[in-house]
Amino acid sequence: MKADWLRETALVLGVEQNNTSHAEKLVSSLGGLIGIAVVYFLSLEHESALSSALIVASMGASAVLVFAVPHGALSQPWPVLGGHLISAIIGVSCFKLFDNILVASSAAVGLAILSMYYMRCLHPPGGATALLAVIGGPSINSMEFAFVINPILSNISILLLTAIAFNSLFRWRRYPAHGITTSQRIAAHKRATPEHNLTQEDFTAALQQLDSFIDVSAEDLSDIFERALRHTENHDTTIAPASIATGACYSNGKLGFHWSIRQITQLSGNLIEYEVVSGQNKGETAHCTREQFVIWARYRVKRQEKQWVREFQLLSSEEVQPC
Structure with missing residues (x-):
């Protein structure tokens, strides 16, 4: 199907699945405008226009x-500054050590990446x-x-x-990211009432096992996990066999490789025919009874801005939209 092909192509290309609000996009844009305007204005006060x-x-x-x-x-701050x-x-x-510009520029970027890694300040613009510093021309090179x-x-x-x-002007932003107050952290953890076995150290260990730089901290991962727990606790749903509707989509609620979405393609008495429309075994079709299906299904879902989300207010079969 064309839609599936486009989604797979987007995933292969790494097209960002961005659900950021319009307000957040505008705030980010305004921040960039102000930040560069201030830097540029003060730079013109001390340097030549070219540099x-x-x-x-x-x-x-x-x-x-x-x-x-x-x-x-x-x-x-440390990655940016360092x-x-x-x-x-x-x-x-590198410019002073190597006469060849190709060697100097290549060595500069490669050594910068290595040094930023070991100094714990990996920041792509540093490259x-x-x-x-190497290819900036006489106005840059002469500064040494x-x-x-x-x-x-x-x-x-x-x-x-x-x-x-x-960033301090907007309550949902924290910069530096660790700037959230102790009282806010305590309040956030008090809201996370469910008991679970995962710990902060588990997230740290998982990041280490990936052996690749991930632009998220263990603290952020644990915060996401706690929010997800609160979300599932506040919106727990039970699917009744009689509520299953043709065209509706259901998730098994699992994580990672085992997650999948099934869409009901046909109902015939107590028999259900379905297609796996996302996740494990995508494209597979099969059938089962209503009772067997609700054992597998955890909740009903729908597509919203290219993401699968829970459908808390169940629609009647006439109102179901294709997934």
Whole structure:
């Protein structure tokens, strides 16, 4: 089916499944506008127009992170500050050590990535700063290590201060991400009443086992898990065999590989025919009794903004929309 092909293609290409509200998108955009405007204005006060334009281009990528992904691990103050400073030092050093620009620029970016990893300040725009220190031209190269202090340090400091001030204006944003108060943390954990065996250390161990940098912290994962527990507790549903409707979609509520969505294609007395429309065994068709189906099914779902969500208010069979 065309829709399935398009969804699979989007997943292969890594097209972002973004459910961010329009307000959040606009806030992020406004933050980037203000942040770069302040950095650019102050840069023009101290540098030539050419070098300022180059520096602001390097800061633009950081602005995307601190204003659009303020809770992300790559966006926090130390990655932003340390990533740019370390990369700038490496970039200047490589330019001075290697006569060949190709070797110098390649070494600068590669060593910057390695250093940021070990210094725990991985910040993608740092690679651009390292490269800029090598290929920025005479106006940049002539600064040598002064380039690290002014304009890099000064510009990063301005951007960070602007991000902290701007993000603090919106109660749902935390920058730095650890900026949530102790009282808020206690209140959040009190709301998470369900008992479970998973711990903060389990999330940390899981991230380590992936052996790949993930732009989320163990703290964020545990917060997501607690919110998911509250969500399932507040909206627990039981499916009655008689409520099963043709065209409706149901989830088994499992996680990862074992998760799947079934759509009812035909009802004939107590017999159900269904198709697996998402998850494990997608495309498979089968049949069973109503009683067997409700043992498998945990709740009814529907598509909302390209995501599967619970359908708490069950529709009548006439109101069911295709999945």
